[in-house]
Amino acid sequence: MLTPKRKGSDYHHGDLKSAAVLAARNLIESGGQQALGIRRVAEKLGVTAPALYRHFTSLDELLYEVSCDVRAELGELMVTRRSEVHPSRDKRKYEIDKFRAIGDAYVDYAQKFPKLFEIAFIQHGEEKVGEYSELAWNILNESVENFVTLGITPKSKRATAPLVAWSAVHGLATLVANQSIASSDVPFFRESVMAGIEDSLLKKN
Amino acid sequence: MLTPKRKGSDYHHGDLKSAAVLAARNLIESGGQQALGIRRVAEKLGVTAPALYRHFTSLDELLYEVSCDVRAELGELMVTRRSEVHPSRDKRKYEIDKFRAIGDAYVDYAQKFPKLFEIAFIQHGEEKVGEYSELAWNILNESVENFVTLGITPKSKRATAPLVAWSAVHGLATLVANQSIASSDVPFFRESVMAGIEDSLLKKN
DNA sequence: AGATAATGTAAACAATGTTAACACCCAAGC
DNA sequence: GCTTGGGTGTTAACATTGTTTACATTATCT
Known part of the structure; x- marks a missing residue:
């Protein structure tokens, strides 16, 4: 797959990675750093936690991308x-x-x-x-x-x-x-x- | 007990609260905030984790006292x-x-x-x-x-x-x-x- | 269509913060 | 003196977390 972005793409979840970063952003914004959690992000997106590990190697990396x-x-x-x-x-x-x-x-x-x-x-x-x-x-x-x-x-x-x-x-x-x-x-x-x-x-x- | 501090006091552990704050300080200093943990502080002091809850209501409070x-x-x-x-x-x-x-x-x-x-x-x-x-x-x-x-x-x-x-x-x-x-x-x-x-x-x- | 890589789920693990129930030990009362 | 009691610590347990492994599904390419 050389085209990382499709428009109305609806394969599994759409563009998960961006959605995760955005959800993480919102969690931090309203609860501070300690409100951020892999599982909470996953839940907020209607996805299981390990799914996020396809896009981030760790919670720290997710936090880093938000920053x-x-x-x-x-x-x-x-x-x-x-x-x-x-x-x-x-x-x-x-x-x-x-x-x-x-x-x-x-x-x-x-x-x-x-x-x-x-x-x-x-x-x-x-x-x-x-x-x-x-x-x-x-x-x-x-x-x-x-x-x-x-x-x-x-x-x-x-x-x-x-x-x-x-x-x-x-x-x-x-x-x-x-x-x-x-x-x-x-x-x-x-x-x-x-x-x-x-x-x-x-x-x- | 109205005299909160005794000199060579050696009741159970000595003055635990201060020791805990100091241990927490060292943990943070050498590993960042995420290196701090109730259980790690306890271990470093040769004490079980719940003992610390006699002196701090939560991990956040311990961190606050360090700050x-x-x-x-x-x-x-x-x-x-x-x-x-x-x-x-x-x-x-x-x-x-x-x-x-x-x-x-x-x-x-x-x-x-x-x-x-x-x-x-x-x-x-x-x-x-x-x-x-x-x-x-x-x-x-x-x-x-x-x-x-x-x-x-x-x-x-x-x-x-x-x-x-x-x-x-x-x-x-x-x-x-x-x-x-x-x-x-x-x-x-x-x-x-x-x-x-x-x-x-x-x-x- | 079938192979293949990308993406998701389910189940499990170790480690965490925290609580409840019980044990010890030092000081003060009769 | 012994007992009472509050301060202090331990053991056992619980819920939740980050993370990994094995498996299922879907999209894409030849």
């Missing part, structure tokens, strides 16, 4: 939000607005799907979490590059600026996701951190 | 490192050095005990992770307060500065702990972020 999906989804949300920013005549303002949009998207995701965000950045089994979520990382770097070419950020910071921005946004998102921040403080916390990051990038030095 | 210990340990490391900073005639330099010391301590801990750091900031069961680790948070705030009184940091940033510093350091520590950063890049990453934070605090605005 990959989540990181991808996170990146996609960032590009979507960035594309929704209204262009401005001021190129610098436009670029800054886009930067803010991708940061907000990152934190929004963590706030809306905290359990998913948590499992997305944890080592499961032996699988690596990947070079800090490549898509999201690339988007951020792109933004900072534009800052530099527009003269918003000094060239001297080209290498370090993405690192501090990434750390700050990721830290903020983490704290929001695990409810380290009282929910009433979240808006002010978010605004403060995002403003601080921009401020740090804008600095003339 | 509390870890957060406390993290705070203690910060005060220790801060106290080891050599005083300087320049009060500002001294304060900045201390600030750097507590930040470095935070990240050092995450790098040395990544698994422990990970479980310290995750919701387990229903227990809250606590208002962002009170001890560490207080230490950071104290530092920023001193910055403000010494005129290093503008008063306008007194409320927001700790938030961005906390986010950035915590994000950096998280990324180091879960190996999102290739180990060869860690030193540069750390230096960049720490410098960026200080730079953001020092800014005159």
Whole structure:
């Protein structure tokens, strides 16, 4: 079988593997990592447990694939939000607005799907979490590059600026996701951190 | 029994509860969260599993107590490192050095005990992770307060500065702990972020 | 159509968290 | 003193889990 996907395919169960990942996603989203189980996923799909072992070698692998999906989804949300920013005549303002949009998207995701965000950045089994979520990382770097070419950020910071921005946004998102921040403080916390990051990038030095 | 602790006490097993928390700590430290198990802790202590249920209502509670210990340990490391900073005639330099010391301590801990750091900031069961680790948070705030009184940091940033510093350091520590950063890049990453934070605090605005 | 690989089921295993019933041991009461 | 009793630990059992083995079914290709 060289065509892994058929359209209305209805052989045994349809496309099980994807269905399993999605079911696992929903389980985690509503019950945390410990709500995930091979047998529970199987039951939710009307399938016996060993069937899943045709598509995943272990529970850890299933969890890992969910985490990959989540990181991808996170990146996609960032590009979507960035594309929704209204262009401005001021190129610098436009670029800054886009930067803010991708940061907000990152934190929004963590706030809306905290359990998913948590499992997305944890080592499961032996699988690596990947070079800090490549898509999201690339988007951020792109933004900072534009800052530099527009003269918003000094060239001297080209290498370090993405690192501090990434750390700050990721830290903020983490704290929001695990409810380290009282929910009433979240808006002010978010605004403060995002403003601080921009401020740090804008600095003339 | 109103005296919960005796010295050479040797009733049944000695002080089991503490021993269990410590054994659990070691299990997590060397095998991740999934290496923790009631039965494994029991075996490691030469005790049967149900004995532990005299001290913990569930595995989740044991894990929670470990996480509390870890957060406390993290705070203690910060005060220790801060106290080891050599005083300087320049009060500002001294304060900045201390600030750097507590930040470095935070990240050092995450790098040395990544698994422990990970479980310290995750919701387990229903227990809250606590208002962002009170001890560490207080230490950071104290530092920023001193910055403000010494005129290093503008008063306008007194409320927001700790938030961005906390986010950035915590994000950096998280990324180091879960190996999102290739180990060869860690030193540069750390230096960049720490410098960026200080730079953001020092800014005159 | 028949061979073959892909996909599913059924039954079993070892290990887990947890509980119930019983045994021990130390301290305090008459 | 002996007994009572609460704190502590053990044994046995249960339900549930991840995983494997053997078998059944279905889809696809020649």
